[in-house]
Amino acid sequence: MLELKNITKRFDGRTIINNMNLTVPDGQILAIVGPSGAGKTTLLRCMSGLERIDSGEFRLDGQVFDPYENRDNDKVIGVVFQDFQLFPNLTVMENITLSPEMVLKQSKTEAEARAQELIDQLDLTGKETLHPFQLSGGQKQRVAIVRALAMNPKILCYDEPTSALDPDLRETVEKIILSLKASKMTQIVVTHDMSFAENIADQILRVEPIKPS
Amino acid sequence: MMLNYAGEILPSLMSGAWMTVQIFFWTLIISIPLGIIVSLGLRSRVAPIRWVLKFYVWLMRGTPLLLQLIFVFYGLPVVHIIFERYDAAIFAFILNYTAYFAEIFRGGFQAIPEGQYESAKVLRLTRWQTLRKIVIPQVVKIVVPSIGNETINLIKDSSLVYVIGLGDLLRAGNIAMSRDVTLLPLVMVGVIYLLMTAIATYLLRRIEQHYSTWR
Numbered sequence: 001m002l003e004l005k006n007i008t009k010r011f012d013g014r015t016i017i018n019n020m021n022l023t024v025p026d027g028q029i030l031a032i033v034g035p036s037g038a039g040k041t042t043l044l045r046c047m048s049g050l051e052r053i054d055s056g057e058f059r060l061d062g063q064v065f066d067p068y069e070n071r072d073n074d075k076v077i078g079v080v081f082q083d084f085q086l087f088p089n090l091t092v093m094e095n096i097t098l099s100p101e102m103v104l105k106q107s108k109t110e111a112e113a114r115a116q117e118l119i120d121q122l123d124l125t126g127k128e129t130l131h132p133f134q135l136s137g138g139q140k141q142r143v144a145i146v147r148a149l150a151m152n153p154k155i156l157c158y159d160e161p162t163s164a165l166d167p168d169l170r171e172t173v174e175k176i177i178l179s180l181k182a183s184k185m186t187q188i189v190v191t192h193d194m195s196f197a198e199n200i201a202d203q204i205l206r207v208e209p210i211k212p213s
Numbered sequence: 214m215m216l217n218y219a220g221e222i223l224p225s226l227m228s229g230a231w232m233t234v235q236i237f238f239w240t241l242i243i244s245i246p247l248g249i250i251v252s253l254g255l256r257s258r259v260a261p262i263r264w265v266l267k268f269y270v271w272l273m274r275g276t277p278l279l280l281q282l283i284f285v286f287y288g289l290p291v292v293h294i295i296f297e298r299y300d301a302a303i304f305a306f307i308l309n310y311t312a313y314f315a316e317i318f319r320g321g322f323q324a325i326p327e328g329q330y331e332s333a334k335v336l337r338l339t340r341w342q343t344l345r346k347i348v349i350p351q352v353v354k355i356v357v358p359s360i361g362n363e364t365i366n367l368i369k370d371s372s373l374v375y376v377i378g379l380g381d382l383l384r385a386g387n388i389a390m391s392r393d394v395t396l397l398p399l400v401m402v403g404v405i406y407l408l409m410t411a412i413a414t415y416l417l418r419r420i421e422q423h424y425s426t427w428r
């Protein structure tokens with residue numbers, strides 16, 4: 001279970017997130033919706049340790065943790081970026097196994113076996129030796145998901161998972177997210193798309209831009 | 214007759230060419246890593262480091278290599294820093310080329326999107342792992358063509374050591390020409406330079422091909 005307690009985030013004195021409280025139970029899907037500039041991406045970046053919060057705390061299974069500092073092997077939050085940010089110099093397989101090998105110290109065989117399972121599960125079989133430029137948008141996204149999953153995250157976050165894709169791929173993303181839910185993955189999805197949010201989420205969080213006082 | 218003569222002067226041209234190759238080799242092998250380090254320093258968070266390195270790059274790129282060469286060999290002894298001819302040449306070339314390479318690498322590093330560092334960070338790679346596995350390979354691919362140009366320039370620039378009396382290829386040709394009053398040595402020198410640049414061009418193309426498997 002992930003809890004946010006009184007999270008506040010400012011940029012240059014401007015408050016973007018103000019005293020936010022939130023609980024995401026294990027295995028559930030939280031959708032964060034709201035207009036542009038409301039701070040959805042900022043919230044996700046705070047959770048994943050890319051931005052430092054100004055006050056408040058994160059708890060995972062009751063224990064306080066600081067995603068900005070935390071580099072333990074446990075308690076991790078995976079992120080699927082809006083533009084995927086695959087590593088162009090590495091093959092699909094290498095993109096996925098790099099961190100498990102270098103950070104989790106898995107052997108190459110071990111990392112590849114686990115990667116292959118996920119590759120097959122997300123319908124990427126046969127793409128292992130391709131480079132990112134040879135993939136379609138949907139395939140890139142699935143590689144990004146597999147890459148995040150290979151680090152065994154407790155929570156997987158997505159920023160606008162439908163925005164860079166053709167509209168007819170929306171359903172595929174829904175299916176993937178729901179199938180991960182079936183395997184008990186806790187997920188947080190930032191989106192503009194209300195009907196998409198309604199289709200997948202257990203809980204919908206609406207955020208509004210904070211007016212400067 | 215002409216073939217005989219060519220055969221006669223070839224050994225001295227070859228030993229001159231060997232000097233050229235040595236200067237080329239040492240400059241390249243030292244300036245490229247140094248250039249990478251300086252380029253990282255140019256992007257340092259510590260402002261004084263940036264200023265010093267910017268000044269250095271500005272100085273090296275803004276003045277002729279010939280001047281720097283003369284300065285190192287004839288100027289520095291005034292303040293009791295004395296180099297052998299060969300060391301002076303290598304030192305001046307490294308100083309000069311490191312600045313050019315640093316500027317090229319700085320551009321390369323700048324071209325890597327912040328998102329690459331962030332995605333590496335959420336995958337919990339360390340800074341060094343990120344550099345080594347993700348950033349540097351991409352930077353190298355970007356800079357190979359410009360590094361290639363500089364490499365070809367270096368082969369030709371190496372003839373400047375002539376001015377401090379080092380026996381390189383050009384000097385060997387020049388000596389033979391004034392002694393024997395014939396143009397042939399200079400033609401041969403030209404051909405040897407062409408051969409060297411051709412080999413360098415070929416190797417560079419191979420490197421570019423190696424990096425063409427991804428975009």
Ligand SMILES: Nc1ncnc2c1ncn2[C@@H]1O[C@H](COP(=O)(O)OP(=O)(O)OP(=O)(O)O)[C@@H](O)[C@H]1O
Nearest residue numbers: 011012016034035036037038039040041042043192
């Ligand atoms: N690094 C930063 N420095 C200063 N201000 C920032 C920074 N990042 C974001 N902001 C500001 O914070 C606010 C929220 O931005 P954020 O990207 O979180 O919005 P969003 O809800 O994700 O919007 P969108 O739906 O357009 O993606 C914006 O006003 C933005 O200008």
Ligand SMILES: [Mg+2]
Nearest residue numbers: 040041042159
């Ligand atoms: Mg956003």
